[in-house]
């Protein structure tokens with residue numbers, strides 16, 4: 001695990017405006033030599049930060065980079081009046097793994113990293129995200145409820161994230177793909193990995209992992225074998241991830257309380273309006289095999305309704321859905 005030093009945070013603050021700053025000016029502001037500035041920037045570049053050196057002029061961060069910081073998240077989340085416990089890293093293996101191994105506590109634990117060296121996706125796939133451009137966030141709740149009450153959790157989280165995007169004036173046509181992806185124009189913007197285990201004391205340990213492409217240019221990055229996109233590509237704007245992360249946490253927290261209190265039916269209506277798969281011919285691969293048919297919404301339990309070629313409706317609790325029918329090999 002790696003964390004930025006106080007000096008690196010200060011240096012990053014000066015460079016956060018996206019402009020070019022000379023080594024001399026940075027050194028003067030920080031009370032260190034020009035060589036020390038150069039050394040620190042080299043360390044940051046080795047972590048993966050894109051530091052551009054402009055001869056005779058200085059250094060610039062391209063694209064602009066505002067680090068994820070505990071103090072900013074705290075400030076942005078203060079209104080929620082909840083007890084959060086923060087774990088912010090420049091690099092860790094996986095924020096979900098980190099929270100899984102963290103000793104239990106009463107607080108809601110939050111883990112964010114600028115980069116994950118072993119980011120986890122669904123079905124054991126890797127989740128790749130370049131340093132500093134995106135959101136790699138995990139939220140851990142220790143809930144006094146049984147696993148069966150949490151069957152729609154990932155759907156609820158997808159809708160909550162969509163809500164938080166609207167709050168940030170992102171009104172483009174973003175849809176949810178069962179069970180838990182956010183897509184724009186059929187390209188993946190955000191993936192969610194929820195990991196739930198039951199504790200011996202009757203509590204459920206719930207880890208909600210969220211990977212969202214934010215400020216990156218995905219055309220040159222081969223993040224997955226599937227088409228993906230970023231908020232920057234959708235809107236043409238760069239985002240301060242501290243604001244977005246806080247808004248996601250607020251929306252997830254609110255939706256989780258509503259879901260635990262009232263069940264899924266409120267969310268069911270919302271889902272229908274933004275369901276990407278509705279009416280499409282799809283294939284769903286599961287551990288037991290692949291099923292093809294037409295997607296026909298979801299049930300009250302969050303299961304996908306898939307009508308096969310014989311008109312029989314299957315209710316699927318999990319699986320990996322892709323467009324197109326299954327062609328037997």
Ligand code: BTN
Pocket residue numbers: 093094095096097116118119120121122123125127135136137138181190191192193209210211212
């Ligand atoms: C998927 O679509 O396959 C789910 C991707 C989930 C990625 C996030 S990034 C933060 C958290 N930590 C991980 O290792 N994975 C999740």
